[in-house]
Amino acid sequence: xxxxxxxxxxxxxxxxxxxxxxxxxxxxxxxxxxxxxxxxxxxxxxxxxxxxxxxxxxxxxxxxxxxxxxxxxxxxxxxxxxxxxxxxxxxxxxxxxxxxxxxxxxxxxxxxxxxxxxxxxxxxxxxxxxxxxxxxxxxxxxxxxxxxxxxxxxxxxxxxxxxxxxxxxxxxxxxxxxxxxxxxxxxxxxxxxxxxxxxxxxxxxxxxxxxxxxxxxxxxxxxxxxxxxxxxxxxxxxxxxxxxxxxxxxxxxxxxxxxxxxxxxxxxxxxxxxxxxxxxxxxxxxxxxxxxxxxxxxxxxxxxxxxxxxxxxxxxxxxxxxxxxxxxxxxxxxxxxxxxxxxxxxxxxxxxxxxxxxxxxxxxxxxxxxxxxxxxxxxxxxxxxxxxxxxxxxxxxxxxxxxxxxxxxxxxxxxxxxxxxxxxxxxxxxxxxxxxxxxxxxxxxxxxxxxxxxxxxxxxxxxxxxxxxxxxxxxxxxxxxxxxxxxxxxxxxxxxxxxxxxxxxx
Amino acid sequence: xxxxxxxxxxxxxxxxxxxxxxxxxxxxxxxxxxxxxxxxxxxxxxxxxxxxxxxxxxxxxxxxxxxxxxxxxxxx
Numbered sequence: 001x002x003x004x005x006x007x008x009x010x011x012x013x014x015x016x017x018x019x020x021x022x023x024x025x026x027x028x029x030x031x032x033x034x035x036x037x038x039x040x041x042x043x044x045x046x047x048x049x050x051x052x053x054x055x056x057x058x059x060x061x062x063x064x065x066x067x068x069x070x071x072x073x074x075x076x077x078x079x080x081x082x083x084x085x086x087x088x089x090x091x092x093x094x095x096x097x098x099x100x101x102x103x104x105x106x107x108x109x110x111x112x113x114x115x116x117x118x119x120x121x122x123x124x125x126x127x128x129x130x131x132x133x134x135x136x137x138x139x140x141x142x143x144x145x146x147x148x149x150x151x152x153x154x155x156x157x158x159x160x161x162x163x164x165x166x167x168x169x170x171x172x173x174x175x176x177x178x179x180x181x182x183x184x185x186x187x188x189x190x191x192x193x194x195x196x197x198x199x200x201x202x203x204x205x206x207x208x209x210x211x212x213x214x215x216x217x218x219x220x221x222x223x224x225x226x227x228x229x230x231x232x233x234x235x236x237x238x239x240x241x242x243x244x245x246x247x248x249x250x251x252x253x254x255x256x257x258x259x260x261x262x263x264x265x266x267x268x269x270x271x272x273x274x275x276x277x278x279x280x281x282x283x284x285x286x287x288x289x290x291x292x293x294x295x296x297x298x299x300x301x302x303x304x305x306x307x308x309x310x311x312x313x314x315x316x317x318x319x320x321x322x323x324x325x326x327x328x329x330x331x332x333x334x335x336x337x338x339x340x341x342x343x344x345x346x347x348x349x350x351x352x353x354x355x356x357x358x359x360x361x362x363x364x365x366x367x368x369x370x371x372x373x374x375x376x377x378x379x380x381x382x383x384x385x386x387x388x389x390x391x392x393x394x395x396x397x398x399x400x401x402x403x404x405x406x407x408x409x410x411x412x413x414x415x416x417x418x419x420x421x422x423x424x425x426x427x428x429x430x431x432x433x434x435x436x437x438x439x440x441x442x443x444x445x446x447x448x449x450x451x452x453x454x455x456x457x458x459x460x461x462x463x464x465x466x467x468x469x470x471x472x473x474x475x476x477x478x479x480x481x482x483x484x485x486x487x488x489x490x491x492x493x494x495x496x497x498x499x500x501x502x503x504x505x506x
Numbered sequence: 507x508x509x510x511x512x513x514x515x516x517x518x519x520x521x522x523x524x525x526x527x528x529x530x531x532x533x534x535x536x537x538x539x540x541x542x543x544x545x546x547x548x549x550x551x552x553x554x555x556x557x558x559x560x561x562x563x564x565x566x567x568x569x570x571x572x573x574x575x576x577x578x579x580x581x582x
Contacts, residue, residue, distance in 0.1 A: 085533070224530050226537040227565065230557050253537045257544060258557040435541070453542065455549060482546075483538045 002175050003148040006074050008212035009035055016189070016215040022063035024220045025235070029063040031215065034070065036134075041071030041126075043135040045102070046142070048122075054098040054154055054364070056080045056121065058091075058113050059106045061199050061220055064126055066208055068104055069153070069199075076142040078151040078168070081200035084109050085488070088116065090164060094156055095119055097166055097365050148172040154364045155202050157302050166364035167202070173305040173358050178209045180329035184296065184310050185243060185270050191216035192267070194241035196226065196250050201489050202302045206245045206272075226250055229259030242267045245298065247490040248276040255285040256435070264289045274298035274307065276491060277404075279429060280317055287313075299325035299404060301390045303362075303373060304354040308332050309402055320430055324401035325394070332356030334402060335387065336394055341378045344395065349405055352394040353387045360388075410494075412441040414448060414472055421448075424473050428452055431464055436484050439475065440498050449501055450475035453484055507572050513546045514568055523568040530562040540565065547571070553578045 002008070009031070017032035029037070045055065055072045057079050059065040065081070072079040080098050082091050095103075095118060103123045105113045113123045148171040156164040185191075187210045195218050197203035207218040219239050225232040232254060236244075251273055254260075271286065271293050278297070287295065300307035311326025328334045336343060336350030344350030355377060362370035377385045393405040406422040421439040428437035434454035441448055452461070458478045465474055485493040485500070514523045521534055529535045535543070543565070544555050555578065564574040 223533060223536075224562060227530050227535055227540040228561050231561055249537060253541055256541060257560055260557075262557050435545070455545060483542045486538065 004073075004143065004146050004171050005152060005174055005178075005209060005212070006070065006143065008178075008209065009038070009070055012212055012215045019215060020217050021211055021215075022066050022218050022220060023239075024062060024222060025239070027063055029067060034063070034067045037064070037067040037130055038069075038071035038074055039134045039139060040130050040132045041068060041104075042074035042139055042142075044124075044129045044132040045072065045075035045077055046135050046138045047132070048102070050101050051076050051142070052150075053077050053102075054080045054100045056082060056095065056098065056100040056103045058082050058084070058103050058109045059126065060084050060108050061223070062106065063220065064106060065199055068126060069208070070212075073152050074139060074142070076146060076150070078153050080154045080156075080166070082156075083198055083200045083488070084112070085198075086200070088112070090156075091116060093164055094166070095121065097164075098154060099365075146171070148175065149361075151361060153202075155200060155302060157201075165366060165369055167302045167360050168362060168364040169202070169305050169360040173360055174205060174209060176331055176357055177205065177305045177307070177329075178213055180331060181206060181307065182210050182213060184312075184329065185210070185245070185272060186294070187214050187216055187243070189215045191243050192239060192241050193218040194236050194239070194244050195220050196244065196246040197490075198488065202306050203245070203247075203489070205306045226253060229254045229257045230262045233259055233263045233265055236268065237263070237266045240267045241265070243270040243272075244268065245272040245274075248273050248278045249486070249490050251286060252279070252282045255282045255289070260285060260289040268293050270294050270296065272296040272298050272310075274300075277426075278323055280319060280321075280323075283317075283323070297323050297325055299402075301354070301388065301392075303360050303388045303390075304332070304356075304358045305360055306358075308354055308356075308358055309334065311401060320426060322403055324397060324399075325404050326401050328354075328402075329358075332358045334394075335377075335379070336396070337378065337389075343379075346396045346400075347398070349393050349395045351408055352390045352392045352402070352404075354390065355385070355387045359386055410439075410441070412448075414441075419448075419473055424448070424450065424469065424475065427469050427473075428461075428465065431456070431461075431468075434461075436492075438484055438492055438494065438497060440494065440501055442501070447477060448473075448475045449477045449479065451479050451481050451484065451497060453481055507568070509550055510547070510572055510575065511568060513543065513550065514571075527567045530566050535565060543571075547575060551575055551579070 013031045013035040018030050020028045021031045021034050022029050055077045057068050069079045100121050103121050106126050151168050151170050154166040154168045156166050193207040195207040211218045268290050295313040297311040298307040299309040309325045309328050311324045333355040335353045338344050338350045374386045377387045391408045394402050406420045410421040412419050424439045425437045433456040437452040439450050485496040487493045
């Protein structure tokens with residue numbers, strides 16, 4: 001049984017050393033190069049006396065950054081990715097939390113890193129370290145002492161209070177995730193991933209570790225291509241990309257701008273999507289463009305290591321019907337708890353809670369928030385067993401598939417009526433000229449505010465909604481936006497929207 | 507051009523679009539901006555911006571976008 005993710009690298013480098021592992025289209029690293037570079041960096045960390053410590057990796061999304069991740073783990077440390085697009089304020093909050101002894105940079109980030117208040121951390125440049133002689137014996141010793149419960153990364157996710165929370169995961173949960181995910185995606189040595197998500201979120205685990213396990217290849221697609229639908233599809237065709245795991249926004253960009261009238265992805269066989277609801281109108285365009293592809297909806301919180309549920313699309317959906325998030329991966333269980341902490345019956349709504357060794361170690365250096373979200377399984381008073389409370393509300397449909405209903409925090413009561421903001425949003429989005437819609441609830445003033453993007457004015461939209469929504473669901477205020485603010489991850493930034501609203505409220 | 511600049515400034519009030527180039531390659535405009543921009547341009551100039559026009563070269567500066575609009579108008 002694999003106990004250390006570096007075993008994947010150690011194995012694959014003996015099988016296909018000269019194959020391209022990671023590439024951005026310009027710079028590529030073979031498995032041999034990833035192996036060599038990661039061991040040089042690990043040896044540098046060892047020489048510097050950095051062991052069992054968080055190491056901040058402040059680099060552009062690149063093959064080198066991936067090699068730096070593996071080097072950190074090889075040295076018995078855990079990586080903390082921060083991105084060149086993050087605001088300095090956020091990076092400072094991360095540095096305060098992890099107190100890393102080292103910040104690893106590339107040429108692009110070096111200057112910015114030097115201007116940070118690093119709290120005594122040393123700033124070093126990746127390319128300066130690649131000639132470090134490999135400390136063979138020391139690395140073997142580190143490997144021998146490693147446990148599968150030791151951490152390998154901390155990724156920061158936004159916190160409701162504004163301070164980011166560092167989710168810390170260990171070998172065991174990542175290995176368990178990879179064992180299950182790669183079967184579901186059908187990864188093998190012929191898989192060519194096109195990676196869309198940034199490397200500072202756990203979403204990148206899918207491509208990064210699957211590539212190591214199977215000797216696949218991952219293209220880290222340049223971000224600017226996600227503004228250019230036709231060149232993006234051409235890029236995918238050029239590199240024969242056959243597997244993508246993207247946020248829905250990225251897929252929607254291609255289809256909604258009409259790229260399929262010019263070019264279709266010729267090699268795509270597996271299209272996994274998640275993190276957001278896929279509007280059926282756009283989803284259907286994708287199915288038409290890639291009729292032979294498998295479409296898989298993935299769902300999971302960062303706190304349970306990547307994804308933990310999947311649904312392989314096997315039927316058509318009616319307008320307004322949600323695509324299920326399906327069933328849990330093997331070796332994890334989804335429990336739906338009602339507010340009284342009893343289990344929801346089929347069809348009833350409950351908070352989605354996750355059980356299994358997919359659970360991460362918790363929030364780094366934050367025992368209070370960890371205890372709030374990682375709690376003793378209420379069904380088991382007999383021995384310690386944690387579950388993670390996602391704050392998402394779900395229900396089982398009549399087919400036994402899990403359906404995401406809403407966030408726990410977005411259910412409101414208005415004039416005694418219970419309203420899911422998601423329901424209002426879905427109804428607005430069904431209108432032909434609406435691209436997206438988000439509602440926020442101002443509890444103080446009892447005001448439901450709708451923000452939307454679309455080709456219709458605010459007043460006519462309100463008229464359109466009368467008759468589509470129950471009267472008690474009609475928003476008080478309707479505000480048209482040029483775009484819905486997003487988090488770094490590409491999800492809707494509801495907290496940002498609420499801030500915008502409060503700043504304009506009289 | 508004025509109308510286009512207004513659309514762009516609504517999207518990113520912090521950017522000086524008369525002088526900034528590399529809007530795409532430097533990441534000033536992201537995926538969602540482009541979706542918004544294309545729909546605004548289509549509506550305001552009453553043109554259909556087909557996918558083949560949506561390239562980094564055509565969106566890298568206000569001037570490039572304007573040239574694209576004129577090209578599409580002349581086509582129609």
